[in-house]
Amino acid sequence: MLFKGGGLPHESLALQEKLFGAGPDYNFMTRIERFKNSLVRVQHFIRCCARYNLHDHADKKWFEGVAFPNEVSVLGPHSGMFIPTLKEQGSEEQIQKWVPQAEKHQIMGTYIQTELGHGTFVRGLETTATYDPKTEEFILNSPTLTSIKWWPGGLGRTCNFGIVMALLYIDGKNYGMHPFVVQLRSLKTHEPLPGLTMGDIGPKFGFDTVDNGYLQFNHFGIPRENMLMKYCQVLKNGTYTKQTRNPKFSYGAMIFVRSMVVYEVAGQGLAKACTIAIRYSAIRRQSELKKSRPEPQILDYQTQQYKLFPLLALAYAVWFTGVRMKEIYFMVNNEIKQGHTERLPELHAISSGLKAFTTSMASWGIERCRLACGGHGYSAASGLPKIYVNATGGCTYEGENTVMLLQCARFLMNIYGGVKNGRRPSGSVNYLGERISSRCTLTSEFTLKSLADAFKHRAARMIKEASERLNRLQASGNDPEDSWNLNSVVLTKAAEAHCHYYMVLVFESVVESVEDNCVKDILRQLCQLLALCGIQENSGDFIQDGFLNNDQLELVKQKQLSLLSEIRPNAVLLVDAFEFHDVQLGSILGRFDGNVYENLFKWAKKTPLNKPEDLIHRLLR
Numbered sequence: 001m002l003f004k005g006g007g008l009p010h011e012s013l014a015l016q017e018k019l020f021g022a023g024p025d026y027n028f029m030t031r032i033e034r035f036k037n038s039l040v041r042v043q044h045f046i047r048c049c050a051r052y053n054l055h056d057h058a059d060k061k062w063f064e065g066v067a068f069p070n071e072v073s074v075l076g077p078h079s080g081m082f083i084p085t086l087k088e089q090g091s092e093e094q095i096q097k098w099v100p101q102a103e104k105h106q107i108m109g110t111y112i113q114t115e116l117g118h119g120t121f122v123r124g125l126e127t128t129a130t131y132d133p134k135t136e137e138f139i140l141n142s143p144t145l146t147s148i149k150w151w152p153g154g155l156g157r158t159c160n161f162g163i164v165m166a167l168l169y170i171d172g173k174n175y176g177m178h179p180f181v182v183q184l185r186s187l188k189t190h191e192p193l194p195g196l197t198m199g200d201i202g203p204k205f206g207f208d209t210v211d212n213g214y215l216q217f218n219h220f221g222i223p224r225e226n227m228l229m230k231y232c233q234v235l236k237n238g239t240y241t242k243q244t245r246n247p248k249f250s251y252g253a254m255i256f257v258r259s260m261v262v263y264e265v266a267g268q269g270l271a272k273a274c275t276i277a278i279r280y281s282a283i284r285r286q287s288e289l290k291k292s293r294p295e296p297q298i299l300d301y302q303t304q305q306y307k308l309f310p311l312l313a314l315a316y317a318v319w320f321t322g323v324r325m326k327e328i329y330f331m332v333n334n335e336i337k338q339g340h341t342e343r344l345p346e347l348h349a350i351s352s353g354l355k356a357f358t359t360s361m362a363s364w365g366i367e368r369c370r371l372a373c374g375g376h377g378y379s380a381a382s383g384l385p386k387i388y389v390n391a392t393g394g395c396t397y398e399g400e401n402t403v404m405l406l407q408c409a410r411f412l413m414n415i416y417g418g419v420k421n422g423r424r425p426s427g428s429v430n431y432l433g434e435r436i437s438s439r440c441t442l443t444s445e446f447t448l449k450s451l452a453d454a455f456k457h458r459a460a461r462m463i464k465e466a467s468e469r470l471n472r473l474q475a476s477g478n479d480p481e482d483s484w485n486l487n488s489v490v491l492t493k494a495a496e497a498h499c500h501y502y503m504v505l506v507f508e509s510v511v512e513s514v515e516d517n518c519v520k521d522i523l524r525q526l527c528q529l530l531a532l533c534g535i536q537e538n539s540g541d542f543i544q545d546g547f548l549n550n551d552q553l554e555l556v557k558q559k560q561l562s563l564l565s566e567i568r569p570n571a572v573l574l575v576d577a578f579e580f581h582d583v584q585l586g587s588i589l590g591r592f593d594g595n596v597y598e599n600l601f602k603w604a605k606k607t608p609l610n611k612p613e614d615l616i617h618r619l620l621r
């Protein structure tokens with residue numbers, strides 16, 4: 001209940017739906033079968049939404065977790081990007097026109113931004129939307145090969161609508177990137193409309209259940225009313241008007257998804273991988289600890305604990321951070337709606353930074369969980385490959401992670417520069433205005449406050465150093481852009497240190513808020529382990545300026561090892577507390593009942609390669 005709160009009833013409803021839990025095994029299907037099977041579940045999900053009156057986003061998410069375990073469906077871009085962009089950037093009339101149809105799934109949309117030649121550099125996108133006052137239409141065009149839209153989820157075969165990001169031209173003048181609602185396919189025949197060349201981009205690392213697509217516009221006209229006009233308008237005669245607004249508002253959909261990815265992708269993915277690896281490590285017995293004694297559970301080996309418990313602590317930390325990130329998003333977004341945009345830069349920075357930091361950590365952590373499961377971890381039956389390919393996509397989509405860290409660093413440099421000029425920072429960066437102790441106060445008690453303070457010191461120092469290095473590069477004759485590039489490795493590390501501190505701080509605050517003393521003690525151990533492993537793995541950052549001394553580092557190592565034994569008795573309970581149903585895990589190794597071997601054998605017997613097949617038989621005969 002620590003995690004799921006009110007979500008359980010909806011999950012139970014979804015689990016009653018036979019179509020979700022049963023059916024062919026994902027691992028035995030071809031890509032086309034996976035895609036078709038997902039579409040069947042999408043349709044059933046839509047029927048369930050109507051039947052159970054599921055309107056609330058959170059309720060649907062619980063349901064989706066069962067309907068589409070460890071995969072993204074075409075509903076992801078529809079409900080995660082198409083609808084939110086309509087709501088956030090459309091005028092009242094536009095919202096009335098499209099949102100109800102989209103929510104009832106009468107139209108299915110996606111978010112069409114990336115092109116063959118550019119994804120990161122949004123200002124470099126080439127698709128044009130040229131206004132023609134005679135026909136009162138925007139003419140969408142792909143002027144080059146590199147301008148072909150590439151990647152949008154659901155574009156290949158499924159969606160009949162999309163929000164297209166294109167450069168607005170009026171009377172030869174470029175007004176920059178704007179969002180346009182575009183009907184892509186006939187609502188009767190589902191064929192692409194004339195003037196559009198579209199299809200699927202082909203097999204990928206993962207995401208088999210999504211038809212990521214391409215789209216080329218050949219002077220394709222759409223009505224004037226289809227530019228999303230909450231913040232900017234093009235009048236019939238071609239006059240361009242805009243409310244006083246931050247031009248980055250049109251990037252709002254990206255901020256939204258980045259904010260959600262921390263919990264939905266990184267937090268969930270790593271928690272599932274830990275559940276599988278820790279449960280399996282309690283079932284698996286191997287080798288001898290003591291002669292002539294039964295083989296121990298592999299979870300009793302200290303090295304196994306050292307692999308898995310820090311990841312367990314990380315899973316809790318990312319989960320809590322993801323929940324906090326969502327809260328911050330909705331809070332700041334409400335402020336923005338009321339005209340208070342002051343916190344937009346901070347929201348952009350923290351969502352970019354945390355999206356990058358947590359998806360990278362989770363991706364690395366899921367792979368470590370797989371390795372910790374030995375040979376069976378390499379089998380698709382472990383469920384880990386599917387979890388990995390889904391989660392690691394999060395390192396790229398919605399902003400490539402290095403680029404996102406640099407966005408976060410840019411904000412940190414701005415804030416630090418401001419502090420130097422006497423401005424007081426607030427929110428997630430308020431510590432940059434504090435006087436920070438130059439000596440570490442860590443003692444063998446390892447209070448959460450002293451651990452968080454160590455991360456605070458590291459982040460503040462690395463931000464200061466990145467800023468000073470930037471200034472030195474400029475002072476020695478480099479222009480600002482070259483200085484930035486020559487400093488960019490240092491900048492990404494400063495951004496990571498900031499996000500790391502933020503995550504430790506969130507975890508600490510959760511522990512402090514828990515009332516049950518027993519739960520609090522266990523969570524405190526996990527939080528300590530998270531922080532101590534962070535110090536150990538980045539020890540150079542903590543000792544570089546003499547903040548942490550060798551004796552303290554030794555204490556850190558000792559405490560880390562003693563925590564492994566302290567956590568061991570609760571390890572399985574701690575993953576059970578995530579309350580993932582077997583259907584959601586999709587793993588034989590991570591089954592709740594622990595009946596691993598019998599089910600691995602049953603599963604192998606079902607693999608299609610064991611079925612009679614003429615060609616294979618002839619080749620082998």
Ligand SMILES: CCCCC/C=C\C/C=C\C/C=C\C/C=C\C/C=C\C=C\C(=O)SCCNC(=O)CCNC(=O)[C@H](O)C(C)(C)COP(=O)(O)OP(=O)(O)OC[C@H]1O[C@@H](n2cnc3c(N)ncnc32)[C@H](O)[C@@H]1OP(=O)(O)O
Pocket residue numbers: 057072076077079080081084111113114119120121122123153248249251252254255257260261264265344345348396397398399400403407410411414
């Ligand atoms: C309510 C119902 C909801 C239901 C669904 C809910 C949830 C969904 C949940 C989870 C999602 C789960 C899974 C997702 C599934 C699948 C993935 C599906 C879709 C994937 C989609 C995509 O990938 S869409 C394409 C995404 N593309 C990118 O992210 C591109 C990355 N590039 C950029 O964002 C920018 O180009 C840039 C930031 C790198 C650079 O921009 P640029 O204009 O060049 O800016 P500058 O660097 O020059 O900076 C100028 C100043 O602007 C600031 N800034 C930049 N971006 C923003 C922003 N977004 N907001 C605010 N401010 C911004 C920047 O900091 C600079 O500021 P200063 O001048 O003050 O320093």
Ligand SMILES: Cc1cc2nc3c(=O)[nH]c(=O)nc-3n(C[C@H](O)[C@H](O)[C@H](O)COP(=O)(O)OP(=O)(O)OC[C@H]3O[C@@H](n4cnc5c(N)ncnc54)[C@H](O)[C@@H]3O)c2cc1C
Pocket residue numbers: 077110111112113114117118119120121150151152153207212393396397398399400401402403406
């Ligand atoms: C699974 C998946 C789903 C997607 N879904 C959608 C979708 O629905 N809609 C959509 O529009 N797009 C979608 N995308 C596209 C995605 O948003 C882009 O791929 C992503 O933003 C990265 O851009 P890129 O491919 O241009 O990478 P690139 O920018 O080409 O990155 C390549 C390398 O260059 C580096 N690099 C680039 N710029 C800089 C810089 N300024 N400083 C330092 N290093 C830099 C990066 O760090 C990286 O190492 C999806 C992608 C994936 C993988």
